[in-house]
Amino acid sequence: MTTLRVLIWFVVAAVAMLLAVWLAERPGTVTAEWHGWRLDSSVGVLLVALLVLIGLCIGGWLLYRWIVGAPFALLEGWGESRKKRGYRELTQGLAAVAAGDANEAQKHARKAEQLLAEPPITLLLSAQAAQLAGDRDGANRAFTAMLEDEHTAFLGLRGLIGQALREGDQAKALGYAERAFKLKPQTPWVVHSLFDMQAQVGQWKAAQETLDTGMRRKVVTADRGRTLKALLLVERSRATEQDRHSADALMQAREAFALAPERIAVTRRFAELLVKGGDGKRAQKAIERGWALAPHPDLAKLYLEASGESDPLKRIGVVRRLVSHNENDIESHLALAQASLEAALWGEARRHLEVAGGTSPPVRVCRLMAEVEERSGAEQAKVREWLARATDAPADRAWRCTACAAQHEAWRSVCESCGAFGTLQWRAPGTFGHVLPPETRAELEFADKPAHVPLPR
Numbered sequence: 001m002t003t004l005r006v007l008i009w010f011v012v013a014a015v016a017m018l019l020a021v022w023l024a025e026r027p028g029t030v031t032a033e034w035h036g037w038r039l040d041s042s043v044g045v046l047l048v049a050l051l052v053l054i055g056l057c058i059g060g061w062l063l064y065r066w067i068v069g070a071p072f073a074l075l076e077g078w079g080e081s082r083k084k085r086g087y088r089e090l091t092q093g094l095a096a097v098a099a100g101d102a103n104e105a106q107k108h109a110r111k112a113e114q115l116l117a118e119p120p121i122t123l124l125l126s127a128q129a130a131q132l133a134g135d136r137d138g139a140n141r142a143f144t145a146m147l148e149d150e151h152t153a154f155l156g157l158r159g160l161i162g163q164a165l166r167e168g169d170q171a172k173a174l175g176y177a178e179r180a181f182k183l184k185p186q187t188p189w190v191v192h193s194l195f196d197m198q199a200q201v202g203q204w205k206a207a208q209e210t211l212d213t214g215m216r217r218k219v220v221t222a223d224r225g226r227t228l229k230a231l232l233l234v235e236r237s238r239a240t241e242q243d244r245h246s247a248d249a250l251m252q253a254r255e256a257f258a259l260a261p262e263r264i265a266v267t268r269r270f271a272e273l274l275v276k277g278g279d280g281k282r283a284q285k286a287i288e289r290g291w292a293l294a295p296h297p298d299l300a301k302l303y304l305e306a307s308g309e310s311d312p313l314k315r316i317g318v319v320r321r322l323v324s325h326n327e328n329d330i331e332s333h334l335a336l337a338q339a340s341l342e343a344a345l346w347g348e349a350r351r352h353l354e355v356a357g358g359t360s361p362p363v364r365v366c367r368l369m370a371e372v373e374e375r376s377g378a379e380q381a382k383v384r385e386w387l388a389r390a391t392d393a394p395a396d397r398a399w400r401c402t403a404c405a406a407q408h409e410a411w412r413s414v415c416e417s418c419g420a421f422g423t424l425q426w427r428a429p430g431t432f433g434h435v436l437p438p439e440t441r442a443e444l445e446f447a448d449k450p451a452h453v454p455l456p457r
Ligand SMILES: [Zn+2]
Pocket: 401, 402, 403, 404, 405, 406, 415, 416, 417, 418, 419, 420, 423
């Protein structure tokens, strides 16, 4: 590249030299006359003068450009660096938020606010920094200000929902969630949060509508939607029954059972209402179907009640008929053991408990064994041995929340400890088959607090 440039310069210089020599060899004169003025000159001098004039013109033009353009360029550069500094403060502020450094975050937030004339961006940082520093009012102010701009309104609502939940103001949180849902009904956390909140306050119908929208928008899978709808119907059927519309309550329970017979609470609700209405036969049919999918002691109790049988020996036959639909499940053996115990068939009870317990009998099996030994009149040592085994036996199946793992005495649609709906399953610990992935659960906040407010007990 450089050699090419040198070569070009050589050519230009040679041509210029040749031209000068050529002109010097051919001296000529130029004479100009104008209004009594007369100018005599040689051609060479005239050419040089012309070149000098052109050079001066170019120089003057450049000088003019520099003088006129400079202030603007200066201002531009200043603004640019102001913006740059603003963005640097913003970046550092966000990094401080991520690192959990409240003081640093607030310092950078203030500077970014001064430097950048873009409130939407800086507001988020200010809100997060205030939140981190525990400045509730500051965070609320910033989040509320975000509602003014259509681009940040949704983010502002998200922040406000979190704030309201932390303050324990469910009504306020629900109001914000409804607004957020109107803005973006396709966003998973909005659908899940609104649904859970509506369920928490018992707005079953509204929750149903939210769920329908969620399913239409493919935020909730068809399978999960079906189960949730069935559980909502269970709750609606309870509310309807309280309003003394038992026919409607039964209809809702039947609809729920058609949707999700694999949920114990659904089968139980339907059978319960059938027994109440005196339709023991249909109740038994429903429980048999439910038992095949998901057996539970409450269902066995209800089945016996539906049979109307009171003779202990005949009750064993009734239970046998039920468990034939799911023979190998531990619940089936436990139900038979219980019935045998009540009929004073100790050997039969022991046999079923042994099968149910296997190599490491869980608590329920140990306790029932102790009861069998006690009632059959065995030695106290044997009873004590089983009771001792019960204390460090593997945990039983229980109503456990698949979202927070909390254990509950009885089934309820809303988990008392995490506020999630429809997450209680009859399971042994550590066997959560279907835990929701974190992104679909309502993780409302940047902080470590749970998204839901535990319901008052
Ligand atoms: Zn829970």
